[in-house]
Each structure stands twice: as structure tokens, then as C-alpha cells.
Amino acid sequence: MFRTLLFLCLVNYTPALTTTAFAAKWTAFNHVVMSNTASVEISNVYSGKRCLFLCLQNEACVSFFYRRQHRRCQFHDVLFMSPEDGEHENGTVYYSLTTGVCPFGYVHNRLLNICYQLHLDDIYYNDGLADCASRGEHLLVIDSADKQNHIVKQITSSSASTVKSYFIDGSDAANEGQWVFHDGRPMTYFAWKPGFPTNTTDDRDYIAANKGGKAYLWQDRKGSESKFYICEKDL
Template sequence: MNRLHGVLLWIVLFEVCVLSNANFRSGVLRIVSNFTNKLVTTETNVIDRKYNITSLIWCAVLCFSNEKCVSLFFLSDTHVCQLHNVLFVDTTDADDRPDTKYFQITEDWCPYDKGYVVYRPLALCYKIHEDEVAQAQAKLTCQDEGGILAMVKDETTFNHLYDFLRASSTIRQKHFQIGADDIAVEGSLRWADGSPVTWTNWAQGEPSHDTERCTSMAWFYYFKWNDIPCSHPVGFLCQIIKP
């Protein structure tokens, strides 16, 4: 076998593997099967679009090479590779598009098989839970998955989560609880890992009640923070810390 044939065989084998899930260096390319033959056409979350990309491997390389790339669409008939900075979760936001596949970029330490998403610039591994529960149950669910309620410790983290939550219709108008509360000491917010909250992102007029000691990202505040009673049932965000 000459060198060219060897390279071509390697490309074919890679593409056969990647149509399910495949390891790629330190990352994982995972097909999002419910988006097969669908394409999200909104420009808001597109970070790059390349043409004349004749192989899925080259599209994957482009995404892995761009640290902000979270997902990609590969249009095999027109040879288009479309990179996004979020993972889409609602197929109703996509148009029908034959010969199209959608992939999530993730890493081995972030359990994508449990629905977690990784944002590589921040080593941020997170998951939305749309079921509405009180804080105590939300904490238990995150713990059962090996994580904690999500910590939004800076503006960069907020901006990414904002983009993610706004990108899909099914979650765009829902509140999500995060891991900041002052249950231990009133007026002293702490994160789920016990560290003090040093950066805040309260909506105007919040926090508003002394009895509301937990925190949510409220959709009607464009996901800025809103204080809520810890017994109030609301969706929540879990986070797994990178080892």
C-alpha cells in the first residue's frame, strides 16, 4: 500500500467511526442523531462556516482547532462545514436539510452520555435539567451525576450560558437555578463548592426579599440573577468540575 492509499484509508476509517462516536486526540466527536437531516440556519451562534470541505474529518479538525467550537453541522452534498459556539437542543429550531449531520464536540472527563456539554475555553462541563424542583432535590440530582449546582463565577461563564440558553426555543423561556445561596449565613452568598461569591449579576431590583435565599437565572431578566425561595420549584443547571 502506498502512502496516499494509506492516508485515504485512514480518512475512510475515521469517518466510519465518527458516524457514531469517536475519540479524537483529547476530545470526542459525538453525533446528535435527532438532528440528522436538519440544519439550524440562524446566524447568531455561528462562529465559522467553511466551503469546499469534502470530508467530515476536515470539518472535525476545524472544530477541534477552534476552542470555542461546541458543535458542527456537516453538509456532505454541498461540502459545507458550519461551526457553532453552543449545542442546540430543540429540533424545531432547525430546518429540514438532507445529507446533513450534527455533532457535539466534548471531552472524556465530561459525561456527554449523561447529557453534559463542555465549553473548552473555560473547562466548563454543564447540563440543564428542565424538571422543576426545589433546591434540595436539585442538589441531590447534581450529586448523583457527580456534580454540583452550576457556578457562574464570572462574566465569561455567564455569557456562554446565556448564549446556550437563548439558542433553543424549549429552554429560552425557562428559569434555571444555580449554585449560589446564603443559607449558611444570611447576606453572605456562597457557591456550591463553598467559595464566596465575589462576582454577581443581579437583575435590576434584585435581590428583593430576605426570605429568598437561593438564586436562579431568570429568563424574563435575560438570564440575569433573581433571588428565589429555596423551596420554589424551578429548573436547574448542574456542573461537573474537571479533575
Template sequence: MLLILFSGKAEKFMVNIPELDVSPVQGSIGKSTTALGLIECTFMCDSEEFCDAIYYNQSSSRCTTVHNQTDNYSIQTELSGIYYKTKEVKTCLYEGYEYAWELDVCLKFYITTTERLSWSYSRTRCQNEAGDLVVVDSEFKDKLFLLYLNHIHDMTSVQRWWIGGSDVLNEGQFEWISGQNITYTNWDPGQPDNASNDGTTNADCIQYFFRTIEQSFAWLDLRCDSNISSICESRAFI
């Protein structure tokens, strides 16, 4: 559930984070009182300088504001209700990018046939927009991109996407474009195998590939000169 808040000129929204409904969070209680509804509860948070989250109990109409920026002890949430976190909506500088609040970055998915380029040209295009190919260095980011890509696949049937990993510099040692070794992985079984679909070797770059049987995406290595779709991430905001 998303709720739009306006605080001065900054547009914000609040999003429910279900896993925190029943788990302690870090912070201190700002105010705990009854509210006429969820909207009024969000306005209460918006009026407090350090409030960045609320708990709202619909059955009791109890609204509890949380100041996560001030203290660092745990609040026992089982008495408080459903957790909503404040997120600021940022505007991306470059055309076609959308703000992903979960990562605090702007993302662009190059989908169409004419937009499909090699790994290096795809990366250059991202860099020209103050970004780079996406680095998927955690399970959280991987699961998030799986949601994105599955949704796009349902609409467009696009099956291959470049991301920012390769073993170009050291065969067999995959690393991210940031230079860090790849520790978290989502390789398809048997990957990487240094082979492309046409039987050629030197498959040095990482792609997300849609697996028809599993109906989901996983990582495969592919020749870097293959022209496929790509995902850019940028922190260029207006």
C-alpha cells in the same frame, strides 16, 4: 468555524477565537510556511508535538503554527492571520451531559416539568452525577450561560434555572456552593430582595430568571423549596 482533527485516538477540533486575531498571544512560533488551505494548515499543527494553535492567512496561504506550551513570550499576530485554537473533545461519563470546551466541564440542563426540583434536591441530583450546580463566578461564564439559556428559552420558553449560590448559611451574604463569596454578580435591578413572586420571604437561593421586557436572563433570589429547572456541571469524563 470548527475543524475536526484526529490525532491517534483523541478527537480534537479547532475553533476560531476572533479576539485573538488582532491581539498578541503567549507562545512561540513552530513553523511558518505556505499551505494549500486551512485544512492542510491544521494537519501541520497536528503533526507537531507541542502545537496547540495556528494562524492562517487566506490571502497569502501562510500557515503559522504556535507552540503555546513551550515559551512564554508574545507573538505579534497582525502579521499572521486568523487564529484557531486546538481543543480536545472529551466524552462525558453521565447520560445527558454535553462537553463545554470553553469551561472544560460537562453540562446538563434539566428542562422538563418532571425534572424541576427544589434547590437542594437539584443539587443532590448533580452530586449523584459527580458534579454540582453550576457556579457562575465570572463575567465570561455568565455571558456563556446567557447564550445557552437564551437559546433554550427560544425553543422551550423555560424561564427559571437554579445555579449554585445562596445565602442559606448567612442571611444577606450570598456565597457559592464552593464556599467562596460572590464577587461577580448579574443581579436584576432591585435584587436580591429576599422576596418571592408569591410575596413570601426567605428567598435564599439564586436563580437565572428570564425578563420579558429585556428579553434576557438575570439573577433573582427565590425560595429554595421552589421547583424549577436547574443546570449541573460535572468533570466526570470517560
């Protein structure tokens, strides 16, 4: 997905939250709008820079469309990945937000304080784990219903990301039935699909958010299966 850095602004906007904000323009979405999925839309806005300022004030805002011909900002709590899912609208441009602590191309959910990236590469568990680790990251930790609901919304917001299931953090490889995160913390929240986990001894030691029914409930799966994966950067 092509993107270009737009601008740097809002230095010392609010020290408790951030000192710098960036917007990255996603050129593949030029003249495209997701007209029926906005969480908030604001009228009488005369620049993309003003949209960025307003997005930063709204902690739920992850990305935004600046609809030039309508002078409107359309805020979203997900990062879209499939321009073909939208509708044509002349002059509309799309940006993602980062406050400098989360890299471009990642989803920065400030309400949940998470920074992560969906990887639409069909690979084995250990290969996905190694790719995350190569950037100092780990597979995505989901430890609350709010995070689970957000991840499901993010995945299902784009047709390209709904093709496969996803490996996320969590394993019982050390002790069957005792699920822990990558850092050894015991897991206390689960979103298992009915009938799971199987807790068998056939190497189903890893968690996959399963695409069945687009609910992305969890299954215990083998590391030798290939799936998409999600990396998280600690903030």
C-alpha cells in the same frame, strides 16, 4: 434526544489540551441546519471526520453541522436542543464535541474550561441539588461575566430551554446577605436583576437565573419554588 457515537480519532493530537476527541451524532437533527447562527463556516470539507478535526482546533467550537450536499462545516459555540428551531436541509448531520473529559450530552466550553448540562425538569431546589450530587456534580458556578454571557447564549439558543428560570450555584442560607458557592467560597461576581437580591428573611436563599426578558439576570428565590437547573462537572 437521540444520539449515537460516531468515531474516535485524533489520538495525541495536542498533549497540552487533549489526547482523544469524540463526536456524538444527534439523530433528532438529521436533515436539519441552523443556517443563521453559525460562529464559523468552512467550505470544501469532504467528511464529518474532517469537521471534527477542524472543530477541535477551534476552542470556541462546542458542536457542528456537517452539510454534506454543500461540503461545509458549520461550527457553533452552543449545543442545540430543539431541532424544530432549524431549517430542513437534506443530508445534513449534527454532532457535539467532547475531548473525553466531559460526558456526552453535556456542553463542553473549552475556552471557559467548563462542562455542564441543562436539565429541563421543573423541580425544587433541593431535588435539583441532589440530582447533581448523585453524579458527583454541583449546580453551575457562574463567577465571571464571560460565563454568564455564555450561559445566556446557551439557554437562548433553543426554544425548549427558554421555558423556565434556572437554579444555579450560590446561597446565603448560612448568613443572610453573604453569598457563597457550594464549597464555601465567597461570591465576588453577581448578575443580579435590578431590585435583587431582596436579602429578606423569608427563605429567599438561592439563586435563580430568571428568564424575564431572556436576559437570565439573577434573583434570590425560595428553594420551595420549582425551576429548571444546571449541573456542572468539575474538570
